[in-house]
Amino acid sequence: MKKTLLIAAALAALASPALTLAKDDKDDQRAASAALARGEILPIARVLAIATERVPGDVLKVKLERESFGFKYEVKILTGGGRVREVEIDAKTGRIIKIEDD
Known part of the structure; x- marks a missing residue:
């Protein structure tokens, strides 16, 4: 018991x-x-198109975060070469903030 x-x-x-x-x-x-x-953030389909246009590959994960300037998306992509890259995108404008290896 x-x-x-x-x-x-x-x-x-x-x-x-x-x-x-x-x-x-x-x-x-x-x-x-x-x-x-x-209208503070773009639809996810648009964000994925922006990210994969710059870093072609398979999307592994998408995260939306609040920052001091507003929202940003973090998109993790597995490239054809086997690298995982993270693309940070301003969620309102679609501007790429940075791209880095994860």
């Missing part, structure tokens, strides 16, 4: 941060949708 309670308590402790992250993710998604609706 004690073993079951300890396991349940451990699982509950592990689950709490995950629930917080899930809630934060939903808040982030709402904020991104609202920013898109207000």
Whole structure:
């Protein structure tokens, strides 16, 4: 009986941060949708086209971050040569901020 309670308590402790992250993710998604609706960020399809035009390859990950100037996208791309490159793009203008190896 004690073993079951300890396991349940451990699982509950592990689950709490995950629930917080899930809630934060939903808040982030709402904020991104609202920013898109207000025209503060470009649609993801446009951003991916910009990134892969400069760095051809397969997109591995896309992240939207808030910076002092507004939002930026970070796009990780696996190139045909096997390198992973990160393209940072101003989310409002589509201007490439920088490209670097990841």
